[in-house]
Amino acid sequence: MDYKNIIVKIRRIIRSINLESKKTQKDHGVSIPQILCLECLKNSPNYQATQKSIRDQLNLNSSTITGIISRLEKKGMLARLPKAGDRRTTLIALTSTGDNLLKATPDLLQQRLALKLKKISDEELELIGKSLDILVNMLEIEDLEASPLLTAEDVIQEEIKLENLDDEIL
Numbered sequence: 001m002d003y004k005n006i007i008v009k010i011r012r013i014i015r016s017i018n019l020e021s022k023k024t025q026k027d028h029g030v031s032i033p034q035i036l037c038l039e040c041l042k043n044s045p046n047y048q049a050t051q052k053s054i055r056d057q058l059n060l061n062s063s064t065i066t067g068i069i070s071r072l073e074k075k076g077m078l079a080r081l082p083k084a085g086d087r088r089t090t091l092i093a094l095t096s097t098g099d100n101l102l103k104a105t106p107d108l109l110q111q112r113l114a115l116k117l118k119k120i121s122d123e124e125l126e127l128i129g130k131s132l133d134i135l136v137n138m139l140e141i142e143d144l145e146a147s148p149l150l151t152a153e154d155v156i157q158e159e160i161k162l163e164n165l166d167d168e169i170l
Helices: 003-028 032-042 051-058 062-074 096-104 109-119 122-138 152-169
Strands: 048-050 078-083 086-094
Touching: 003 032, 003 109, 032 048, 032 051, 032 062, 032 078, 032 086, 032 096, 048 051, 051 062, 051 086, 062 078
Parallel strands: none
Antiparallel strands: 048 086, 078 086
16 A cells, blocks of 8 residues: 555545544534533433543543533533532533534544444454554654544644645655
């Protein structure tokens, strides 16, 4: 396989993530991380969780989670509630508006990928993992912090890096 084919395939993946992010924002008025935050609440006991719990599940920093929660609260998709017996702790609760939005949104690309990855053999998973490790090492991005969420901001930065790499190679 030609190295250019590999670069095209990587760009195709990045582009699909970017397109999905833009479509989700346009069609539903929320970002993919916001949807994942709502799903986190949907899967929590009593549809409630602490901000720390959401942060840990989504593997995002505190300021990012605070922004996501604030934007969703303004849209009426979640509510902040004082925890019974401990006023220092606030629970984040999914509202019916947030639940209705989740019902209206299709499964995300990364969710569909996760389901398909669960169905392949351990050997195939190992092969994919090793191949991706090689790419990460070649790009010298082993120390780059990354969350499991794929967002438009991440995609733009990755496209810039790939364009620069492409220019260097060509």
